[in-house]
Amino acid sequence: MADTSDCPARWLDVGARQFDPWRVTPIRHRVHEHSLLALNKVIALGTRLEDRCQVRTHSDTAAAGTPFNDAPRLHPNRKTAVDTLSDIEHAAAWMSLLNIQTDPEYQSLVDTVLDDVKPTVERLDPGMSYRAGxxxxxxxxxxxxxxxxxxxxxxxxxxxxxRLYVWQPDDTVAVSEAARDLFHARHNRDLIKWRDELRERALVFDLEPGRGAYMPSTSPHLVENGDGPSVTASFTYYTDATRRNSLLHAVNHRLRSAGLDPPPIGSRPMRDAPLYAGVRTVLGVKSLVRRAIGRQAVSPTARYAMHQFS
Ligand SMILES: [Fe+2]
Structure with missing residues (x-):
């Protein structure tokens, strides 16, 4: 793992020499010092985002194996955002403020953090887009x-x-190739199944202010809060490579649905490259047709993510 023992002068230090866009990595940062992440500011943001249905929440009865997509329905937290956030120590709840980049004040925070890492990221993993917080x-x-x-x-x-548990993005014991294909094709997590023995193969991070982790696209993860309340922030993006991977997995899902057994993405580069080129051409034509008939096409290459539940 990267040596991040020196506290960074920047907001976020990705360890430029060791950074690998497809490996889970520990991170040092000082984003916890940013004024927009003071609890009173976060409570005010939660109130604004709740009015726009940009809050996801469940109670503390959800467990490692609870289906992620269904946790809010299976374990409801009936308190409002302001009531939950104002007394989080006793709220018995988990709450996520979604797509904070849609709030003008917090869009600047997302840019502050991602602009700090962009030179390092782009050198190895170009095409940063769909920024979100x-x-x-x-x-x-x-x-x-x-x-x-x-x-x-x-x-x-x-x-x-x-405590954050993370599995590498190519760990097909933690999450199978078929589960990844389904996830990319339909944003469906039904084949992602928790087993307690997975803890033994996880990378484990004991997080405190100033510490964090880089999790590449589709790195499975599980988070267990400590004995006190906590606040965590995530800053996310797509790149050319994540978009390519996602499309190829979606194609493989279609092939599986047709009864075929496609090779795992990345195992046959000579097959992946022309396949990706062909799919991009087809999608490009579809996008042109959509625009021609006046329907908006959502672009994953937009600078900021659109609001969506995930
Ligand atoms: Fe997550």
Whole structure:
């Protein structure tokens, strides 16, 4: 793992010499010092985002194996955002403020952090787009169920302590190739199944303010909060490579649905490259047709992510 023993002068230090866009890496940062992440500011943001349905929450009864997509329904937290965030120590809840980049004040925070790492990231992993930010406010011992996301993710601890379990993005024991294909094709996490023995193969990070981790796209993860309340922020993005991977996995899902057994993405570069070129051509034509008939096409190459639940 990267040596990040020197506290960075920048907001975020990715360890330029060791950074590998497809490896989980520990991170040092000082984003917890940013004024927009003071708890009173986060509470005010939560109130604004709740009015726009940009809050996701569940109670502290959700567990590692709770289906991530269904946690809010299976373990509801009925308190408002302001009530939850104002007394998070006793709220018995997990709350995520979604797509904070849609708030003008917090869009500047997302840019501050991602602009800081962009020179290092772009050198190895060009095409940064779809920038987004997320703030997680968590009661003591609440759990974020086992899951994965499409974006590359800098997850940074702001207040309190939590334990983060992460599996490498190519760990097909933790999450099978078929589960990855389904996830990319339909944003469906039904085949992502928690087993307690997976803890033994995880990278474990004991997070506190100033510490965090880089989690490449589709690195499975699980978060267990410590004995006190905590605040964590994530800063996420797509790149040319994440978009390519996502499309190829979606194609493989279609092939599986047709009864075929496609090779894992990355195992046959000579097959992946022309396949990707062909799919991009087809999608480009579809996008042109959509525009021609006046329908908006959502572009994953936009600078900022659109609001969506994930
Ligand atoms: Fe996540």
């Amino acid at each position: 997320w703030i997680f406010v968590t009661s003591p011992r609440a759990v974020t169920p086992f899951h994965m996301d499409k974006e590359h993710n800098f997850i940074l601890q702001i207040m309190g302590r939590k």
